[in-house]
Amino acid sequence: MEWLGDNLWSAWLALAVFLGVAELMSLDLVLIMLAVGAVAGMVTALLGAPVLAQVLVAGGASVAMLALVRPSVVKRLHSGPELSLGHGKLVGRQGVVTAAITANEPGRVRIDGDVWSATPYDPTLTIAAGQTVEVFEIRGATALVHPIPTLEESD
Structure with missing residues (x-):
């Protein structure tokens, strides 16, 4: 258990990779936003912050990505150039x-x-x-x- 406490960043990295691979299956652009939050949690863990701070940073980054980035990316992907025939x-x-x-x-x-x-x-x-x-x-x-x-x- 002591090893996990010292290497919690690896758990965040594994979660980010898992979410990234799962996003390839769903293509909803939700899981990739959560993966970015997991990467933020990993960076926080590498900086030596306590577990609560890591969870808060990961959650905040995920919510921010879902609220601020995903809508514009989805809109851009779903709208193509207008075709005049x-x-x-x-x-x-x-x-x-x-x-x-x-x-x-x-x-x-x-x-x-x-x-x-x-x-x-x-x-x-x-x-x-x-x-x-x-x-x-x-x-x-x-x-x-x-x-x-x-x-x-x-x-």
Whole structure:
């Protein structure tokens, strides 16, 4: 029993390893947080602190990891990059008008190398050829666009 008292750090290390291996089976990111607490308990034991202090440090570190670290890690793991497919990926892109656009007469706009039919998002606008526009919406095969103001227009 005296050996265990002098080498309690090894028990903390064994617990940390056990919890780490068990985490590989569960993948819930709970046991790994407890393993970090066990490592904190091991460090406290190596510093020569009494058993009560080791338990308190291990428990505090585990609770802190569960409350502060785990939620953000889980959120980051469960959220991936947003995938835009089809014509929806064109929304927010810029294009150049190749044929004048009015509400009554759809025109043409080149977006990412493709030519689309286009109407103005604001039906009161007329957009001249050569003007840069932003795609606000796609309806069917028609882009609803709005002109991007240039420095000359804002003066």
